[in-house]
Amino acid sequence: MDHTIPEIVIGRLPLYLRELSRMAGESGKIKTSSHELAQRLGISPAQIRKDLSHFGEFGKQGTGYHISYLIERLTDILHLNDEWPVALVGAGFLGQALASYRGFQRRGFAITCVFDSDPAKVGVKAGGLVVQDAATMATRLREAGIRIAILAVPADAAQATADALVAAGVGAILSYAPVSLTVPPGVSVSYSDPVVQLQQMTYHLSIENE
Amino acid sequence: MDHTIPEIVIGRLPLYLRELSRMAGESGKIKTSSHELAQRLGISPAQIRKDLSHFGEFGKQGTGYHISYLIERLTDILHLNDEWPVALVGAGFLGQALASYRGFQRRGFAITCVFDSDPAKVGVKAGGLVVQDAATMATRLREAGIRIAILAVPADAAQATADALVAAGVGAILSYAPVSLTVPPGVSVSYSDPVVQLQQMTYHLSIENE
Structure with missing residues (x-):
């Protein structure tokens, strides 16, 4: 894992996690995209992709993100598995x-x-x-x-x-x-x-x- | 006045104002310096001088800032003259x-x-x-x-x-x-x-x- 991740990137991860958790609560919603997340958060899609790329691959180009998988990974990254x-x-x-x-x-x-x-x-x-x-x-x-x-x-x-x-x-x-x-x-x-x-x-x- | 001031600079001005107001409440304290402000705020002196320079001259090199004057100017800049x-x-x-x-x-x-x-x-x-x-x-x-x-x-x-x-x-x-x-x-x-x-x-x- 990249240990030189800028603090401003870390600061956006909780916002991604918060919005993804809202999406997960919407009935029938399984996948999302950097564009959809971007629109909901008022952040550019490129910024979101770049932020997430610090932590590895989260989805294939053009197929979007699995919401539950992305939640799981962000929960890991932010050390939120245990209360x-x-x-x-x-x-x-x-x-x-x-x-x-x-x-x-x-x-x-x-x-x-x-x-x-x-x-x-x-x-x-x-x-x-x-x-x-x-x-x-x-x-x-x-x-x-x-x-x-x-x-x-x-x-x-x-x-x-x-x-x-x-x-x-x-x-x-x-x-x-x-x-x-x-x-x-x-x-x-x-x-x-x-x-x-x-x-x-x-x-x-x-x-x-x- | 420079109308392209970065939002991150604007965001620090209230912190300067808050700390200066605390200083003003300390008995006998009239002047301060970018070094003193920096130490109290955990920001570098150069950053503070650069931030303030967006809004003109606040003190002569080496003589420090008059606390009350700087408070007055920041109050103006942030439109806090009236409640x-x-x-x-x-x-x-x-x-x-x-x-x-x-x-x-x-x-x-x-x-x-x-x-x-x-x-x-x-x-x-x-x-x-x-x-x-x-x-x-x-x-x-x-x-x-x-x-x-x-x-x-x-x-x-x-x-x-x-x-x-x-x-x-x-x-x-x-x-x-x-x-x-x-x-x-x-x-x-x-x-x-x-x-x-x-x-x-x-x-x-x-x-x-x-």
């Missing part, structure tokens, strides 16, 4: 929404523990789980061998929480805190900040278009 | 969390109306606003001149909702629905799907690293 346990840190409004979100389990992940440092939140329920004291986090994560965490804490607490997660063996952090984190090499961080996304769009919403 | 009113569609767990999020107002946005098509949700409160019937959405958006919307509806309802928003004059959509949307040219869509982000990271979390 990953995920720790959620922060049980505020957003943490509660994430803990209750049913979209994780169908797609390879399960939030298996929730932590908060606020005594008022420890012991309450979040998505069916009891919120645990963040002071016990390192021990729990190590016991459970958890390597993925979602950060839903305020900006000021984010770096210290990320440090604690990394020290406890976490290698992938999805952060909703509106701040850039510093992590050691080998640890992945992905960010979600709605304001950053909105601000990028307002650049295009100029006054003259009003 | 943008934002419509939120979907008042489920995530919609409630977004409606209650205080991070919008400090950074140029205010959710001013919330819609849902579920009769059980219409009339309830979300972040201090009364949830309105989605059937009235087009009229309300036009009346208020709202051009930005946040989509927090299920995947199956997302495309129809996006179509309705665009028809009502919305030009920028931040979608939390796990599905690719089709919109006319000139309309911006930005996506947030935690599973897509997690799946990109699991690629790097191979079994051998366990």
